Amino acid sequence: MRLWSRATAIRRRMLCLWLLLLGFALVTLALSDLFSRDRDHSRDKPGPPRRPLLQRIPSPPDLELIVESRDPALELGVDVAPLKSLQEDELLFVPSVQGTKSAPQKKGSYKVLMPGTSKGTAVPGTLAHGEMGKAVRLHLDGLEKDMEQAAVQKYGFNEVVSERISLHRRLPETRHPECFGEQYSESLPSASVVICFHDEAWSTLLRTVHSVLDTAPRQYLQEVLLVDDLSQHGHLKTVLSEYVSHLDGVRLIRSTRRLGAGGCRTLGAARAAGEVLVFMDSHCECQKGWLEPLLERVAQDRTTVVSPIMDVIDWQTFRYNATQWPVRGVFDWRLDFYWESNPQLEDKDPEKAVRPVRSPALGGEVVAIDRHFFQSVGAYDPGMLLWGAEHIELSIRVWSCGGSMEVVPCSRVAHLNRHHLPYHFPDQDLLQRNKIRIAATWMDAYKKIFYRRETLAHFIRQSESPNITERMRLKRSLGCRNFHWFLTTVYPQLYIPQDRPALSGELYSVGTGGCADYPHGQGLQGGNMSIVPCSGTGSQHCDLNSEGEVRWGPMGALCLDTKGDRVVLSPCPTHRPTASRLQWKFIKLSGQLVHQQSQLCLEAVKEGGLLQSSPREANIYPSTGGLFLRQCTHHPRQQWHFEQVVAPKGA
Numbered sequence: 287m288r289l290w291s292r293a294t295a296i297r298r299r300m301l302c303l304w305l306l307l308l309g310f311a312l313v314t315l316a317l318s319d320l321f322s323r324d325r326d327h328s329r330d331k332p333g334p335p336r337r338p339l340l341q342r343i344p345s346p347p348d349l350e351l352i353v354e355s356r357d358p359a360l361e362l363g364v365d366v367a368p369l370k371s372l373q374e375d376e377l378l379f380v381p382s383v384q385g386t387k388s389a390p391q392k393k394g395s396y397k398v399l400m401p402g403t404s405k406g407t408a409v410p411g412t413l414a415h416g417e418m419g420k421a422v423r424l425h426l427d428g429l430e431k432d433m434e435q436a437a438v439q440k441y442g443f444n445e446v447v448s449e450r451i452s453l454h455r456r457l458p459e460t461r462h463p464e465c466f467g468e469q470y471s472e473s474l475p476s477a478s479v480v481i482c483f484h485d486e487a488w489s490t491l492l493r494t495v496h497s498v499l500d501t502a503p504r505q506y507l508q509e510v511l512l513v514d515d516l517s518q519h520g521h522l523k524t525v526l527s528e529y530v531s532h533l534d535g536v537r538l539i540r541s542t543r544r545l546g547a548g549g550c551r552t553l554g555a556a557r558a559a560g561e562v563l564v565f566m567d568s569h570c571e572c573q574k575g576w577l578e579p580l581l582e583r584v585a586q587d588r589t590t591v592v593s594p595i596m597d598v599i600d601w602q603t604f605r606y607n608a609t610q611w612p613v614r615g616v617f618d619w620r621l622d623f624y625w626e627s628n629p630q631l632e633d634k635d636p637e638k639a640v641r642p643v644r645s646p647a648l649g650g651e652v653v654a655i656d657r658h659f660f661q662s663v664g665a666y667d668p669g670m671l672l673w674g675a676e677h678i679e680l681s682i683r684v685w686s687c688g689g690s691m692e693v694v695p696c697s698r699v700a701h702l703n704r705h706h707l708p709y710h711f712p713d714q715d716l717l718q719r720n721k722i723r724i725a726a727t728w729m730d731a732y733k734k735i736f737y738r739r740e741t742l743a744h745f746i747r748q749s750e751s752p753n754i755t756e757r758m759r760l761k762r763s764l765g766c767r768n769f770h771w772f773l774t775t776v777y778p779q780l781y782i783p784q785d786r787p788a789l790s791g792e793l794y795s796v797g798t799g800g801c802a803d804y805p806h807g808q809g810l811q812g813g814n815m816s817i818v819p820c821s822g823t824g825s826q827h828c829d830l831n832s833e834g835e836v837r838w839g840p841m842g843a844l845c846l847d848t849k850g851d852r853v854v855l856s857p858c859p860t861h862r863p864t865a866s867r868l869q870w871k872f873i874k875l876s877g878q879l880v881h882q883q884s885q886l887c888l889e890a891v892k893e894g895g896l897l898q899s900s901p902r903e904a905n906i907y908p909s910t911g912g913l914f915l916r917q918c919t920h921h922p923r924q925q926w927h928f929e930q931v932v933a934p935k936g937a
């Protein structure tokens with residue numbers, strides 16, 4: 287009997303337990319239904335989506351794609367940490383802020399600072415009230431400075447300031463008034479805006495996305511395609527997927543391998559559906575009406591690759607700075623890229639203000655290119671590692687293989703110019719290796735000019751050869767023109783150095799043991815010449831040409847000139863014959879470099895050096911040292927050699 291009643295009691299308890307479990311399951315189902323309905327509603331809501339609630343909700347299948355980029359063409363030649371994107375996504379733990387007292391806005395693992403919301407830590411109670419406030423303020427100011435510095439360190443820009451700026455901020459109007467009267471075709475092609483990112487800050491990435499959504503007409507915007515190039519930062523994982531799931535027309539794909547800037551764009555292009563690809567950096571802000579003029583040009587000629595005028599966002603203040611028109615993209619003999627603004631060229635003709643200008647190269651920040659043309663011309667070179675010079679390679683290839691490039695003035699997009707790159711490269715010389723690929727593939731015999739001015743690349747090239755077989759095959763099959771054609775037809779403004787033996791190289795001073803150099807910060811303006819230790823990198827390379835000019839700088843656009851008895855650099859003349867003020871003659875036997883107009887000799891003075899050794903000369907020479915014109919003597923200070931770090935073989 288007791289046995290029977292115990293069995294009944296156990297059965298009853300089991301039944302209760304089952305009922306309890308059933309009830310729990312029903313409640314859970316009902317709750318999850320409620321949540322997903324909430325989510326659907328929130329999609330219909332107008333206005334920007336809020337920063338996501340910290341909860342993992344599965345994404346719709348087509349929203350986020352984890353791309354197994356096994357295609358060898360997309361793979362990198364360097365070892366990077368294997369991707370754990372999915373696993374990390376699943377492991378990502380974002381603590382809920384609901385119910386906590388101070389409820390700080392959290393994003394990934396760091397706090398978002400709102401102006402005036404910071405709270406101080408305890409300060410000694412002995413201070414008077416006002417003093418205490420001051421002390422707290424000082425303390426907070428210090429903390430804030432520290433945070434800003436840490437942010438600059440991490441991203442290369444002041445992310446604390448960026449966080450305070452709206453994701454929808456409006457840029458001041460900087461387009462030429464003539465642009466407002468421009469008419470564009472009603473049937474423009476559709477665009478996929480491909481935004482690759484690697485460990486981008488939240489605010490800059492999302493401001494880029496919103497800026498596109500806020501400015502591009504919906505009928506032309508096929509999609510915004512975000513491509514995650516194996517980011518590691520927590521905020522770019524589940525939180526980003528969730529945020530993006532609320533944005534109409536935005537897709538996110540993730541690579542399982544680090545592809546680099548070019549490879550990532552090629553991947554995005556393969557997944558994009560728009561007729562025109564607009565590659566955009568992950569820290570840009572678009573001016574109103576930026577898209578239509580780009581699409582118009584590409585629609586008129588599918589082989590034209592275009593860029594907006596790139597305005598500049600300051601990395602410290604996030605101030606927007608308009609770039610002066612006309613501007614075009616160029617590169618120098620070290621294969622470094624510049625936007626060249628040339629206000630002297632500005633014409634009063636209003637037509638010119640809206641007319642695109644041909645550009646020998648385009649920057650990597652924003653370019654628009656027909657999708658089919660991009661594919662047929664060979665996408666980005668898959669041999670280019672991580673970052674650097676891939677846009678120069680694209681530029682030379684587009685021009686040489688039948689296309690053209692332009693800057694379109696009625697389109698303006700601002701790019702955040704960073705203080706430094708935030709990436710840690712596994713290979714320190716990868717930029718040189720990318721440049722070596724360009725030299726080997728595209729520059730024919732002109733590559734020697736590059737190697738003399740970028741000697742590190744020369745030394746790397748001596749011990750290894752780039753594998754460019756595929757690219758050479760592509761070049762042949764496309765029937766691309768040679769570099770001589772590019773230089774003479776597309777970029778005739780680039781001075782072609784003669785680099786004659788014994789008349790080019792580092793200008794070595796026998797008397798001081800240093801090399802002539804100039805302040806590089808002054809760019810194309812030149813300035814006083816100085817004597818500094820020889821660099822051996824090619825940065826001090828100069829070229830005494832058959833015109834008698836001593837050409838300096840990686841563009842060869844600065845000439846050895848005189849200002850009183852000072853020897854300076856100034857922009858070289860664009861017309862022949864060269865004025866005798868800029869002409870020099872090198873006397874090999876004595877090592878003298880004679881200024882043709884004055885018949886005086888180039889003399890080196892070390893900083894402060896002469897003041898002690900010869901008080902009589904103290905009045906003649908300023909203490910700063912530098913290069914001067916003096917009566918010719920046989921003093922070692924007037925003896926020079928052109929030292930060639932890279933021998934001009936066969937030149």
Ligand code: UDP
Nearest residue numbers: 482483484515545546547550567568672673
């Ligand atoms: N990028 C990338 N993978 C990389 C390096 C860069 O996807 O390995 C992205 C980066 O996030 C940016 C774009 O490529 O959107 C261009 O890089 P970055 O802005 O650093 O170049 P910069 O404008 O400074 O020359």
Ligand code: MN
Nearest residue numbers: 567568651702
């Ligand atoms: Mn950039």
